[in-house]
Amino acid sequence: MDTEQLQLDLEGITGQRAIDAGETMVLVLARLDRVANASDTPIKLKHYLSQRSYVKALAWLADPTIPHQL
Known part of the structure; x- marks a missing residue:
C-alpha cells in the first residue's frame, strides 16, 4: 500500500486539495x-x-490509534 498516494487521493476526494492535472475523479x-x-x-x-468514509480514512492515516467518530 502506497500511503503517500493514498493520502493524496483522500485529500483530493475530500476537497482538501485539488486533484492533480491529468487525474480524474474516476x-x-x-x-x-x-x-x-x-x-x-x-x-x-x-x-x-x-463505506466511502473518506474523511475517516484520512483521519485513520494520520493516527490509527484514535477513535474515529467524526
Whole structure:
C-alpha cells in the first residue's frame, strides 16, 4: 500500500486539495477501491474505504490509534 498516494487521493476526494492535472475523479476512486480490496489493507481502513468514509480514512492515516467518530 502506497500511503503517500493514498493520502493524496483522500485529500483530493475530500476537497482538501485539488486533484492533480491529468487525474480524474474516476481514476482516484478506482485507486481508492483497489486499496479497499487489497489483502494487505488494515481492516479499519478497509472498512472506511469500502463505506466511502473518506474523511475517516484520512483521519485513520494520520493516527490509527484514535477513535474515529467524526
